[in-house]
Amino acid sequence: MTSPTILPWHAAIVDLDGTMVDTVGDFDAALNRTLAELGQPAIGRAFIERTVGKGSEHLIRRTLAEVGADAALYEAAWAAYQRHYRSINGAHSAVYPGVPEGLQALRARGLRLACLTNKPGEFARELLARKGLDGHFDVVFGGDAFERKKPDPLPLLRTCAALGTTPAQTLMVGDSSNDCQAARAAGCPVVLVRYGYNHGEPVEASGPDRVIDRLDALLQP
Numbered sequence: 001m002t003s004p005t006i007l008p009w010h011a012a013i014v015d016l017d018g019t020m021v022d023t024v025g026d027f028d029a030a031l032n033r034t035l036a037e038l039g040q041p042a043i044g045r046a047f048i049e050r051t052v053g054k055g056s057e058h059l060i061r062r063t064l065a066e067v068g069a070d071a072a073l074y075e076a077a078w079a080a081y082q083r084h085y086r087s088i089n090g091a092h093s094a095v096y097p098g099v100p101e102g103l104q105a106l107r108a109r110g111l112r113l114a115c116l117t118n119k120p121g122e123f124a125r126e127l128l129a130r131k132g133l134d135g136h137f138d139v140v141f142g143g144d145a146f147e148r149k150k151p152d153p154l155p156l157l158r159t160c161a162a163l164g165t166t167p168a169q170t171l172m173v174g175d176s177s178n179d180c181q182a183a184r185a186a187g188c189p190v191v192l193v194r195y196g197y198n199h200g201e202p203v204e205a206s207g208p209d210r211v212i213d214r215l216d217a218l219l220q221p
């Protein structure tokens with residue numbers, strides 16, 4: 001039997017929305033319940049897909065602007081959105097094919113794993129548990145864990161510190177330019193999945209080291 005190739009990484013940081021779980025249905029339900037409660041028009045999925053990835057604050061502000069609502073509604077919208085999201089989290093979402101297998105393969109090769117998302121940490125931990133993915137991760141950090149979110153490199157640098165690895169030894173796996181820019185600025189190698197949410201742009205445009213169609217393709221040449 002041939003021995004497996006030595007991997008250049010000691011750990012991997014994996015994004016959540018658009019990388020491990022297709023959550024656009026959850027965003028759709030929470031946002032449109034929020035808009036209805038505020039007496040605002042509904043928003044379509046295409047807009048939501050283009051806009052997720054920079055955290056809830058950004059999504060809510062952009063949604064209010066898109067439907068022509070008064071920006072002063074932000075505080076009420078934020079509170080309603082949190083309440084609605086908590087009540088539906090995971091109900092309209094599905095794990096992408098190859099994700100459990102890909103995570104398992106990385107762990108089997110001895111990598112430490114972190115989930116790093118711009119989603120609030122409470123919702124991220126709950127979603128991972130509901131989808132049976134929580135057991136793969138040594139640490140989970142949400143968008144409210146640090147002073148700044150991706151595409152700032154700070155969350156990646158702090159996650160590497162928590163994992164006890166250097167950025168050069170730590171692979172970032174994501175679906176968007178936010179993940180790619182953060183990884184480049186932090187000094188992490190970066191692989192993007194093709195199927196997620198990248199603000200309507202092809203993932204190749206942000207210049208990742210590699211693009212894959214399934215997470216379990218990561219360890220294949």
Ligand SMILES: O=C(O)COP(=O)(O)O
Nearest residue numbers: 017053054055117118119
């Ligand atoms: O913007 C979000 O809430 C989702 O972000 P993520 O792609 O970093 O998981």
Ligand SMILES: [Mg+2]
Nearest residue numbers: 015017018175
């Ligand atoms: Mg993402």
